[in-house]
Amino acid sequence: MVKDKYILTGQNVSIGYKKGKSSKKIGASLTFKLQKEKLTCLLGPNGVGKSTFIKTIMGQLPSLEGSINFGHLPVQEIDAKLLAKKISVVLTDRISPGNLSVAQLVSLGRTPFTNWIGKLTLEDKEIVNEAMKATKTYYLKDQLVSELSDGQLQKVMIARALAQDGDLIILDEPTAHLDLVNRYEIMHLLREVTQNKHKSILVITHDLDIAIETADELWIMQCGDPLLCGTPEDLILSGKINKLLPSEELSFDSNTGKIRPKSFPLPPSIKGPQPITQWLNLALQKNSISLSEETSIHVTEAPLTFEISRPNFVFKAQSVQEVLQFLQKNN
Amino acid sequence: MIIGVVLLLVFFLVNISIGSVYIPIPQLIHGLLGADLDKASWETILFLYRIPKAITAVLVGISLSVSGLQMQTFFRNPLAGPYVLGISSGAGLGVAIMIMGGSALGITFSSSSNYMTWGIWGIIISGSLGAILVLLLMSLTAWKIKDSMTLLIIGLMFGSASGAVVSVLSYFGNAEDLKLFTIWSMGSLGGISGTQLEILSIICFIGIIPVIALLKSYNAMLMGERYATSMGVNIKSLRWAMILSTGLLAGSATAFCGPIAFIGIAVPHLARMIFRTGDHRILFPASALIGSCFLLISDAISQIPGSAETLPINVITSLFGAPLVIWLILKRNLSSEF
Incomplete structure (x- = not known):
């Protein structure tokens, strides 16, 4: 039966x-x-x-x-x-x-x-x-x-x-x-x-x-x-679900269950609390901005500030957009 | 629906009372119940001319509107009508060949002696042959082709091609023949009686049987071919039934009365608007009723009450029908009703 x-x-x-x-x-x-x-x-x-x-x-x-x-x-x-x-x-x-x-x-x-x-x-x-x-x-x-x-x-x-x-x-x-x-x-x-x-x-x-x-x-x-x-869970755990994504650039994130671009490591020069740095990183990736060696960004919460430090000066930004504008001009 | 039947009877009576000689309605009812009429001539007019003509109007009204309803649902196209499969163009071609092609071979059909011999039968037979020919061609096509939209386009092409041949014949035809053909193409409900009427009724009856048997399938077709198939409707046999039914109905109506415009396309829409439904179990009798009523009224108007002149039926159906439908469409949203 x-x-x-x-x-x-x-x-x-x-x-x-x-x-x-x-x-x-x-x-x-x-x-x-x-x-x-x-x-x-x-x-x-x-x-x-x-x-x-x-x-x-x-x-x-x-x-x-x-x-x-x-x-x-x-x-x-x-x-x-x-x-x-x-x-x-x-x-x-x-x-x-x-x-x-x-x-x-x-x-x-x-x-x-x-x-x-x-x-x-x-x-x-x-x-x-x-x-x-x-x-x-x-x-x-x-x-x-x-x-x-x-x-x-x-x-x-x-x-x-x-x-x-x-x-x-x-x-x-x-x-x-x-x-x-x-x-x-x-x-x-x-x-x-x-x-x-x-x-x-x-x-x-x-x-x-x-x-x-x-x-x-x-x-x-x-x-x-x-x-x-x-079962969906088995397919995720065994990584077989990646079969859906033949392209090299995408991969399945088994933590969140979402599809993401593959290479997405947080550069060590960005420091601060988790979710904010991740979003900042996403914004940088989208605009294909890579931080030069001497640049580092320090993020602090409440009030939200992005401190961009370079050997000769420090720039403080209040939003991701300001960071992007600064880096696009001065990177 | 009951109101519709009552209206049909009223229109029937009005229709037969009006004409070059006016017969009062109470007299009519007496006459129909078997009593003698005040004037003996009325009896002749009534039974030999008016009643057969009114019955023809009812039959043709039913045939054309029911064909139109089937076409519109089957092709899921609000512009489809009984003429889209080219069947009545085929009938037109048959009649054109008969009238105008005959004179090319030396038979002057329009001369009165020949008209008497051949008469209305010649027109009916040649029209039917033309319709049957196109029907056969369409069936062959339907047998080869699976896609309904292709079938629709091929039908329109058959129509165009027959139209072109008719044009060639008209171009070379002589003036009298041309006039005879033109008058035929304006449609006429009169002149059909006796055996002819019996044949028309029988064809109409046979043509309607598949529609009644397939009302349920037509309802399923409202959702489109693929859904209908998934609900167990056999599209292939439905298509055959549709071609045969509209071929018989529209083909015979055209062969007997000429291509009567407008009824086939407009009446199903009127039925949808008046009864506010998509259910063919209602739309089918509704279309039949409205179609007959519409043709009875049109015919009554074409008598031009009080005068001896008669206008061709096509003039009336289109001249009065078109504004009516435009008005209805503007008042209500046609596309959401279809």
Whole structure:
């Protein structure tokens, strides 16, 4: 019964587009197991094939090699109508559902379940209401979709996917072009959904910080490499997370969980309390100012002063900007 | 919706009462219930001319507006109408070849004796052949092409190409033929009766079946193709159904009555604005109702009450319809309603 821990599995799957006899391979030898009722984030640079991967999972695109199994069956062999009851999606496509209210839009999620004319049964209505409550959009139910803000719209789209009531929900960059607060809200919402509604969720995202904070598992997709899967914390501790950053200049700071430029040592000529010297150093790096050998800067707190000492004189500055101006003139 | 049905009946009665000879509405109701009318000539006018014409107006109104609704939703484009797939241009080409190409071969179609022999049937048959030809071409294209936007553009190109051939024919055609074709292209609801009306009703009925069966899919299409697919809608079969349905509806309406402008694009928008919904289970009957009402009123106006003259139906639909829609758009935000 080990297999039942996973909802979606793939063994050496190659994805890409087939056109006539030629095929364009985008990703190769992807091996993965999507855990049930967990939040998994798929990370990777633009153009690495994340969206193609999702299309393949949804059975809209055949895999070039290997097969993706939903439960025990390959997705390709599952009837589209049945698959719609199992997997629901939130896409990046902009929608223009004129004149639809939020409740009507969420009800569209019931499409695979309703009769030929799409009549909602009491049970359907209950599921729709539950989906709106779970995404905290119930208060919007009578509002028109065209009047929503981007953040609200995204939550409503999640509610629709939830109303479709599949076991697996796939979201393609649900937090793109949202503000920071909404990004956090959406990702935490998804986490709640996995726990309270027993859904498995796969999210494509570029927000590494938030992904680390909320995901149960990260999948890192990198051109030409096999898919890297693991708990975010493990990936950080083993340094594998640096795979996301192929460039030499960036590295992942395992203390703060942020991406930083690699070489960033504090020069010994800057002295003073911690956070201030760090920010001062950042300002100097940004403006590519390196201190000459005889210059030293002494920082004191309350009142904030930067004492720039040179053999022949001392300059006192009250702000980082003044330091920069002085050094740019006299360095 | 009930108000709509009542209005439709009222407009139907008004429509058949108005014309060069005015028949009072109470008399009409008597007549329709089987009683004898005050004047025997009224009976002839009513049953041989006015009622078939009003029924034609209702059928064509339904056909065009329902085709327009399908196109706009399927292509997610507010400018789509029943003519975008080039089907009615095909019908126009058929009629043009029949009228003007015939004279090139020595058959003067416009001469009265030939018109009597060929009559309206010739126009209907040639129009249908043209529409069917374009429909087949479009189906072939749809079979090859997966992208809906490409389909839309190819449809427009078919339309342009047929238009060009029609222009060539018009350029070389003689004056009488040209006038006959021009009058056809202005649209006319009259002159259809008996067997023709039966055929039109049957085609209209067949064309509407796939729409009713796919109302749910059209609702899902509001979210775009990819979402609809993810909800289990089979886009391929929906596309086929859409091409066949609009081909039958718009093709037959055009072949029988000429290219009637405006209804197909504007009526679905009117339905959205009046009923304030995107739900096709409401929009479909609403469009059908509004389309028929609109054409009945337009036809009534075209009789120019009190005069014996009749204006072409296209003049009325566009002349009165366009300002109405502009006014509605200015009053309400069309783009947020679509």
